[in-house]
Amino acid sequence: MKKQNNVRSLAAGALERVVEKGESLSTILPVLQKPLNDKDSALLQELCFGVLRMLPRLEALTGQLMERTLKGKLRPLHFLIMVGLYQLIAMRVPPHAALAETVEGAVALNRQQMKGLINGVLRQFQRRQGELMTSVDDAKVNYLHPGWLLKRLQLAWPDNWQQIVAANNQRPPMWLRVNRQLHSRDAWLALLQEKGKDAYPHPDEPDALRLDTPCTVSQLPGFTKGWITVQDVSAQGCIRLLEPQNGETILDLCAAPGGKTTHILEAAPTARVMAVDVDAQRLVRITENLTRLAMQAEVIQGDGRTPSAWCGEQQFDRILIDAPCSATGVIRRHPDIKWLRRDRDIDELAALQSAILDAVWPHLKQGGTLVYATCSVLPEENHQQITAFLSRHSDAQLTDTGTPAKPGLQIFPAPDGGDGFFYAKLIKNVNAV
Numbered sequence: 001m002k003k004q005n006n007v008r009s010l011a012a013g014a015l016e017r018v019v020e021k022g023e024s025l026s027t028i029l030p031v032l033q034k035p036l037n038d039k040d041s042a043l044l045q046e047l048c049f050g051v052l053r054m055l056p057r058l059e060a061l062t063g064q065l066m067e068r069t070l071k072g073k074l075r076p077l078h079f080l081i082m083v084g085l086y087q088l089i090a091m092r093v094p095p096h097a098a099l100a101e102t103v104e105g106a107v108a109l110n111r112q113q114m115k116g117l118i119n120g121v122l123r124q125f126q127r128r129q130g131e132l133m134t135s136v137d138d139a140k141v142n143y144l145h146p147g148w149l150l151k152r153l154q155l156a157w158p159d160n161w162q163q164i165v166a167a168n169n170q171r172p173p174m175w176l177r178v179n180r181q182l183h184s185r186d187a188w189l190a191l192l193q194e195k196g197k198d199a200y201p202h203p204d205e206p207d208a209l210r211l212d213t214p215c216t217v218s219q220l221p222g223f224t225k226g227w228i229t230v231q232d233v234s235a236q237g238c239i240r241l242l243e244p245q246n247g248e249t250i251l252d253l254c255a256a257p258g259g260k261t262t263h264i265l266e267a268a269p270t271a272r273v274m275a276v277d278v279d280a281q282r283l284v285r286i287t288e289n290l291t292r293l294a295m296q297a298e299v300i301q302g303d304g305r306t307p308s309a310w311c312g313e314q315q316f317d318r319i320l321i322d323a324p325c326s327a328t329g330v331i332r333r334h335p336d337i338k339w340l341r342r343d344r345d346i347d348e349l350a351a352l353q354s355a356i357l358d359a360v361w362p363h364l365k366q367g368g369t370l371v372y373a374t375c376s377v378l379p380e381e382n383h384q385q386i387t388a389f390l391s392r393h394s395d396a397q398l399t400d401t402g403t404p405a406k407p408g409l410q411i412f413p414a415p416d417g418g419d420g421f422f423y424a425k426l427i428k429n430v431n432a433v
């Protein structure tokens with residue numbers, strides 16, 4: 001293996017960038033994975049996700065094992081030690097290989113002289129594992145969440161917060177969406193089973209299948225031909241509620257990378273869809289997804305707070321707002337969220353969401369449908385947001401999703417179920433104003 005391809009050192013570098021520099025793992029990882037073979041690429045992902053999932057425990061253990069915290073130029077080695085500990089605690093890598101490769105990581109990080117230290121710390125952990133694990137076994141460490149988030153979850157969901165936290169700490173299932181324009185769900189499932197794999201249909205979401213065992217997309221029949229899309233089942237619920245119809249004009253706002261744009265077009269292939277997102281780089285992903293599925297939509301860069309700048313006075317039959325949010329419902333898929341988000345972000349996000357809702361509402365036709373969705377489990381972004389919206393807009397009527405006293409449907413992440421998600425469906429009522 002080339003020096004720079006030591007997967008443990010790559011993981012340590014990526015983790016330092018996430019935890020200390022606030023970079024998103026979703027941005028860093030694909031770049032690091034590009035030159036790697038499938039096996040190393042999967043290992044890198046596992047090491048990064050695993051360490052981020054159990055960071056407080058690994059930090060506490062490192063604190064017990066080291067007299068002094070490694071700082072400055074030696075900081076990457078702090079993360080390398082946690083990569084080593086994670087393998088010894090949670091992976092099936094033979095301990096001697098985990099140790100040898102992690103120690104070699106110090107060489108790849110140009111800290112050859114620190115090999116002995118890494119080796120010593122990991123060997124000490126092996127010798128004292130039981131005692132050390134007990135010494136860091138307290139509630140703060142065991143929940144594996146930052147204090148501010150734990151507090152918000154406990155306050156919002158006194159009966160459910162433990163279930164949410166436990167689900168966040170698990171590996172997520174892999175959900176698929178069958179393009180039923182091309183195959184029925186059963187027909188595609190039969191193609192999958194011919195390849196020796198299995199999946200389970202969801203009882204309420206007609207396109208959704210949960211894979212028995214996650215795999216790479218290249219192993220899914222017809223992926224490149226658009227027969228199948230990887231998408232969590234909760235995200236699929238947005239389009240079931242939106243009910244797009246052929247021939248309608250539909251705005252998919254906050255659309256990148258286009259998971260729901262293509263779902264709209266699978267449900268209503270002749271709908272005229274405008275897909276808008278503020279992030280130019282992420283817009284490219286919408287175009288890639290449309291191309292893979294051989295679909296067309298108008299893809300526009302724009303800010304949801306200023307719709308007249310990108311659609312003039314146009315009104316739509318249906319609008320989906322898949323709002324920017326804390327993503328606290330998808331922590332199991334993106335464990336870096338726990339360490340990137342800050343408490344103060346929640347109020348800022350709630351203000352952005354309400355500005356988008358208010359700005360876009362005039363662009364919904366009379367009698368039209370707007371679905372507001374987030375992948376958050378925090379009330380400020382969800383039912384409180386919709387309660388406030390309903391009080392500001394007397395022509396907005398809640399339908400199918402909750403009650404005016406507690407508007408919207410809140411889904412919690414569940415081990416064999418979907419991600420944490422929220423939806424509210426609103427109709428513009430001609431007679432109500």
Ligand SMILES: C[S@@+](CC[C@H](N)C(=O)[O-])C[C@H]1O[C@@H](n2cnc3c(N)ncnc32)[C@H](O)[C@@H]1O
Pocket residue numbers: 253254255256257258259260261276277278279282302303304305322323324325
């Ligand atoms: C939850 S993601 C959307 C996921 C997408 N709908 C899908 O299904 O693939 C939220 C998106 O909101 C976009 N966004 C953030 N602020 C925005 C704004 N002010 N106006 C429009 N889009 C915004 C982000 O760039 C991000 O792509």
